[in-house]
Structures are given as C-alpha cells and as structure tokens.
Amino acid sequence: MSEHDEAQLPGDAVGTGAPSAPRPSNWNLPNALTTLRILMVPFYGWALLVDGGDSVLWRTVAWAIFVAAMITDKVDGDIARSRNLVTDFGKIADPIADKAITGMAFIGISVITDTWWMWTITIVVLVREWAVTLLRLSVLKSVVIAAAQSGKWKTVAQALALGFLTLPLLEVDGWLETPGEVVYVGALGLLGVAVALTIWSGYEFFRDVWRQRHDLRAPRT
Numbered sequence: 001m002s003e004h005d006e007a008q009l010p011g012d013a014v015g016t017g018a019p020s021a022p023r024p025s026n027w028n029l030p031n032a033l034t035t036l037r038i039l040m041v042p043f044y045g046w047a048l049l050v051d052g053g054d055s056v057l058w059r060t061v062a063w064a065i066f067v068a069a070m071i072t073d074k075v076d077g078d079i080a081r082s083r084n085l086v087t088d089f090g091k092i093a094d095p096i097a098d099k100a101i102t103g104m105a106f107i108g109i110s111v112i113t114d115t116w117w118m119w120t121i122t123i124v125v126l127v128r129e130w131a132v133t134l135l136r137l138s139v140l141k142s143v144v145i146a147a148a149q150s151g152k153w154k155t156v157a158q159a160l161a162l163g164f165l166t167l168p169l170l171e172v173d174g175w176l177e178t179p180g181e182v183v184y185v186g187a188l189g190l191l192g193v194a195v196a197l198t199i200w201s202g203y204e205f206f207r208d209v210w211r212q213r214h215d216l217r218a219p220r221t
Contacts, residue, residue, distance in 0.1 A: 026089040033076035034090060037069045037097040044069070045104045048166060053112030059168035062108075066166050069101045070159050095133045098155075103129070105162040121195055125158075128202040135209060148204045154197035161190035 047062035076094070080086045106122040164187035169180040 024085045024087055026087050028080075028085045028087070030076035030080035030085050031087060031090050031093065033072045033079075034093045034097050037072055037076075038093070038100060040065050040069050041097075041100045041104050044101065045108055048105075048108040049111060053108070054168075054171055056168040056171050059166065059171065063163060063166045066101065066105060066163055069097075070163070073098060092137060095136065099129050099133055102158055102162060105166060109162070109165050121191070125195060125198050128198055132202055132205050136205075148201055148208075150197055150201040150204055154194060154201045157190055157194035157197055161187055161194045164190065 044062050044065040047058045047065060050058035053059065073094075076090075080090055103126055106125055110118045110122045164183060167183075169184040169187070172180045
C-alpha cells in the first residue's frame, strides 16, 4: 500500500464538525497479510542465500516467496480500501513490510553478484527508500503527500527486476542456459529503469514535502 496511498491517517477529518466514523480494529485481514509479509523476509533471505546463492532449488523457492509477498501487498491494499479497513497500524506496517522485503532482495542479490555496481545501486536505493519512508511517517498527521505516478511505476519496476534477479538465471544448464542469460540481461535493464524511477520519485517526494513546509511548521489544533 505504501506507494499507492496518501500520507494521511484515517480519522483525520478536517473542518467538518461532524463526528468521525469509528476506526476499524487493527485485527483485520489486511493487517494480517502485512504481518505475514514481514515474517516472510527472513525466510526469503535464507532461501536466496543457500549455498551462496548457487542452489537452483532454493533460489526458486526464494522467488516463490518474493512473488507471494508482492501479491499480498496488492491484495491487502485493495481489501483495506474497499472494506474501509485502513488503520494506523497498516499505515505504518505496510511501508515497513515493503521496504523490508525489497531491501532484503537488494542486499541478497548484491551478496550473490558481489560487484561494486550492484552494491552501489543497493546503497543508493536503500538510502532513498528508508529516507522517504521515515519522512512520510513523520509527517503523516500534518500534511497529505499524494502518491506520484512515478512512485507507482518505480514499485512495479523494482518488483519485476528483483523478482527476475532472484531466479537462478545464470545457474541453470542445458537448454535453459541461453534463455536464462537473455532474461538476466533484461532484468538488469529493468533494474536500471527501477533505479532511475527510484531517484526521480524520491526527488518528487522531497519537493512536495518542501512545498508544504509551512503546513509542517503550523501548530496543530
């Protein structure tokens, strides 16, 4: 939900004078799916790095976990919005779950690849992602930061790139070897797009926060 939502807590009605609707309980399906995604992170990281990332079987298992995490990310957001189950817990836990699984993917792939450029990409992306996430959470009750289209495309590009790179594309033999190499090159191209969108969407976010700096400084009533 993190890249698709606005940074505003449920129940923060502005100037209507009408009583706000009861807040939904934190004990609901979307929050359960978010918690499940967080619990998936160490299992994904372990499966990805079995035998230093050379295990075709466990890399495939890691890919299945990653895909499941991406699907539950989409599903829990849709359910929360359609059933009015957006909670304070979900607003905080959902972006943490997203950044945890993608962060583990970037770090794990960097360990496997063991190249300076992959580590550089990982550091740049993680600094941007966590800086935006922490700032978004810190201003959550003060301003509304609308989700930018570039942020949504960034999320898609990251998920596709990391998903493909999680697969053992260069570890397979036989007739799968050439297709694996082709998909690997394509995944690197997607990664480049994801990095560019990550930097640009981060710039847009900080720009929008700066434009609303007066609202941030205003005392809350």
